[in-house]
Amino acid sequence: MDSRLLSGTVDTLLLEVISEGPTYGYAIAQTVLGRSRGYFEITEGSLYPALHRLERQKLVDSFWKEAEGRERKYYKLTPAGRRALEAKKKEWRQFVTGVHGILGEAGA
Amino acid sequence: MLDDLTAELPAPRDDEPPELRTRIVKELRDHLQCAYQQELLRAGDETEATRRVLAKFGDPAKLVKKLWFDAMWGKIMSQRALAGICGVMIAACVGLGAITLNVASNATKATQAVLEQSRAANQALLEQGRALQQSLTAKADSRPVDPEWVHLKIKLTKDSADGPPADGYLIKLAGGSATNKLDLNEKSGRDGRLDCGLVRAGMYHITVETTWNERTERKVYVRAGQPESVIAVVCPGASRPRFEAEINWPSDLKQMPDLGVVLSIRQPSRRDVEGETWDVTPGRHYADYLVRRYLVKTDGSIWPAADNQGAQSQLGDFEKGGRLSLRWFQESPLTTLKLSGPDAQYLLHGVAITPPGSNPPDDNLVRFVRNENKEWGAAQIEGKPEGAQRVRISLPEELLVRVRERLAKLMETGDAEATASLVAAVAVASDQKEKPERPKSYPISLNANEVREFAPLSIKHGGLHLWSSEVSGIPISCEAGVTGMVLIGNGSFRFVPEGGDAIEGHFRAAMLRFNPKDQREILAFDKIPAITDRAVHEMSNHLLKEAFRHCWHSGMEALIPEEGSLSVVLYSKEHGDLLISSGSKDTIVHSFTDRKTLYKKGSN
Numbered sequence A: 001m002d003s004r005l006l007s008g009t010v011d012t013l014l015l016e017v018i019s020e021g022p023t024y025g026y027a028i029a030q031t032v033l034g035r036s037r038g039y040f041e042i043t044e045g046s047l048y049p050a051l052h053r054l055e056r057q058k059l060v061d062s063f064w065k066e067a068e069g070r071e072r073k074y075y076k077l078t079p080a081g082r083r084a085l086e087a088k089k090k091e092w093r094q095f096v097t098g099v100h101g102i103l104g105e106a107g108a
Numbered sequence B: 001m002l003d004d005l006t007a008e009l010p011a012p013r014d015d016e017p018p019e020l021r022t023r024i025v026k027e028l029r030d031h032l033q034c035a036y037q038q039e040l041l042r043a044g045d046e047t048e049a050t051r052r053v054l055a056k057f058g059d060p061a062k063l064v065k066k067l068w069f070d071a072m073w074g075k076i077m078s079q080r081a082l083a084g085i086c087g088v089m090i091a092a093c094v095g096l097g098a099i100t101l102n103v104a105s106n107a108t109k110a111t112q113a114v115l116e117q118s119r120a121a122n123q124a125l126l127e128q129g130r131a132l133q134q135s136l137t138a139k140a141d142s143r144p145v146d147p148e149w150v151h152l153k154i155k156l157t158k159d160s161a162d163g164p165p166a167d168g169y170l171i172k173l174a175g176g177s178a179t180n181k182l183d184l185n186e187k188s189g190r191d192g193r194l195d196c197g198l199v200r201a202g203m204y205h206i207t208v209e210t211t212w213n214e215r216t217e218r219k220v221y222v223r224a225g226q227p228e229s230v231i232a233v234v235c236p237g238a239s240r241p242r243f244e245a246e247i248n249w250p251s252d253l254k255q256m257p258d259l260g261v262v263l264s265i266r267q268p269s270r271r272d273v274e275g276e277t278w279d280v281t282p283g284r285h286y287a288d289y290l291v292r293r294y295l296v297k298t299d300g301s302i303w304p305a306a307d308n309q310g311a312q313s314q315l316g317d318f319e320k321g322g323r324l325s326l327r328w329f330q331e332s333p334l335t336t337l338k339l340s341g342p343d344a345q346y347l348l349h350g351v352a353i354t355p356p357g358s359n360p361p362d363d364n365l366v367r368f369v370r371n372e373n374k375e376w377g378a379a380q381i382e383g384k385p386e387g388a389q390r391v392r393i394s395l396p397e398e399l400l401v402r403v404r405e406r407l408a409k410l411m412e413t414g415d416a417e418a419t420a421s422l423v424a425a426v427a428v429a430s431d432q433k434e435k436p437e438r439p440k441s442y443p444i445s446l447n448a449n450e451v452r453e454f455a456p457l458s459i460k461h462g463g464l465h466l467w468s469s470e471v472s473g474i475p476i477s478c479e480a481g482v483t484g485m486v487l488i489g490n491g492s493f494r495f496v497p498e499g500g501d502a503i504e505g506h507f508r509a510a511m512l513r514f515n516p517k518d519q520r521e522i523l524a525f526d527k528i529p530a531i532t533d534r535a536v537h538e539m540s541n542h543l544l545k546e547a548f549r550h551c552w553h554s555g556m557e558a559l560i561p562e563e564g565s566l567s568v569v570l571y572s573k574e575h576g577d578l579l580i581s582s583g584s585k586d587t588i589v590h591s592f593t594d595r596k597t598l599y600k601k602g603s604n
Helices: A004-006 A010-019 A027-035 A044-054 A077-102 B020-043 B046-057 B062-093 B097-137 B309-319 B397-413 B422-433 B516-522 B533-551
Strands: A062-065 A070-076 B149-158 B170-176 B181-187 B193-200 B202-209 B215-222 B228-235 B242-248 B257-270 B270-273 B275-279 B289-297 B302-304 B337-340 B343-354 B364-370 B389-394 B442-443 B452-454 B458-462 B462-470 B473-480 B480-496 B503-514 B555-558 B566-573 B577-581 B587-591 B596-601
Touching: A004 B289, A010 A027, A010 A044, A010 A062, A010 A070, A010 A077, A027 A044, A027 A070, A027 B020, A027 B343, A044 A062, A044 B020, A044 B062, A070 A077, A070 B020, A077 B533, B020 B046, B020 B062, B062 B503, B149 B170, B181 B193, B193 B257, B215 B228, B228 B275, B302 B452, B343 B397, B364 B397, B458 B516, B462 B566, B473 B555, B480 B533, B480 B566, B480 B577, B503 B516, B503 B533, B533 B566, B533 B577
Parallel strands: B149 B228, B242 B389
Antiparallel strands: A062 A070, B149 B193, B170 B181, B170 B202, B202 B215, B215 B275, B242 B337, B257 B289, B257 B343, B270 B275, B289 B302, B343 B364, B442 B555, B452 B473, B458 B462, B462 B480, B473 B480, B480 B503, B503 B566, B566 B577, B577 B587, B587 B596
């Protein structure tokens, strides 16, 4: 797929996965890959800058916890992140509806 | 490649959060290890898994740099803005030369400090990068692909946890679920180890068997979330010493073809090695001892008791006084009676006089002269022999006397069942030696009104010194006189056998046995007033039930010791139930508690 199609939606996808509970980078990437049936493969070069950016924007918060004998960084959604996710989902649905309207396909 | 992880980063800054670099590296490290585990599951090969992870990840150094710059971007921009303002300020102050020079000097020192700080931080980050690379590329660290899968290794050592490796021992590991069953059956290597590979976490059943079929088994739990689990098992380094037992027949009975000893051999079914229980003989055991009965004939043939339950049951009845049949023994005899020490014991049931020419499993009842002494004897060997040693089991003289009497009676009556050869042999034996006399035994009695209080007591006889500051004694009386005394109370003893080391300790109670003619010499108490002490009487009665059979007895009747002899059973603080017996022919010191003979000298 054209990576530019994905780049605009990365934040939404990450926030959605994180909204389901505290999780970490590798698990997020695998979840996105699995749920999209291999369609969205977020590379590490996109994943971590996006996560850190969301953290700086205080849309996600992080904490460290030991797992499998080593420290692991977990991300969780902040209240601001939850509001931002709802806004992005609404915005996305409107976008899809618009695109479908033009392409003449059934709504999502 | 990961050595250069921080190569593209600028020098650490004073305004940089102290753990920023560390946390970036830690997070990426975790990601890489997760990816490595996943790829190892797919590729099944560590090198290939590492290659795939690094190929997919790209250049970690660039990502580290990007994350660092993203984090520091705001501060860097602020600093640049500040630097611009400073430039304006410096230009405004250019006229103030002295002040400017001073400022410049301080700036140089600050720059040097920042450089030093930067060098140290870079070094620390470099070490982290190296550790990350090692964890990914080290072949030896075959980290499991899933926390549920654990690299299991088994380590066997001999005799102790830090002992030499136990190589060549059979290891069986079984367990797992129905869909993921493990059934491993391999031998330990020269290093005593067995690499079981990846196994799923859970409970397993491990069995270790030595090359001589001694084995242990236990459950082991392999816990999830560990890269590696090692099960250590301490094994016996060598088999128990083995020896062969044979009956020490008197020469007159040895030549009789239809005689045999019935005896039981009792061996511990287990032994303990560093807290591990090992079954010393094959198969599962539910008793501490394995008992096997044998008929050992004068011709050297050894007939083990039959294994079937009927035979075992009949032999059980026989032990309670029932009759003995040859059909309860196996039809194939052994040529040697092999025992594994050092704890094997034997119990002599008696001597069988079999029908002429009969051998197991003929359906014939046998005449039987029972042994009155139902004590287990210790068949011990000294030291650790290289090969099998022989232990000779002697028959008690009292039993032999009765066997000879029985044979003589058979000869006199011309019993139809008596074999001609047997009768002839008895005749020869009768010609060769006088008809033996069975020693006379006497019922014994203790009298609660005859208790003596010794304060003090001192006995010195034949190398034995026994003394006490205060002790109570009750005579053991029989028709022949006072043949012993039970002592209740604390005291001390010391015995120095001829050519042996001194054996000494403290006793809490004791039983003395002597010839009535020696009583005054050994223990003069005629001038000590008799008192009534029912406690001493009761305790002595209880003690005699155990101690009396240790020496000079026929059941609970007294045999009279030869003159000059003295036997003492001591309940010793140090040695437990200890017999010290000395006579003109024999001297023996034996611990019934330890089943160990400490000293022996003489004919028996």
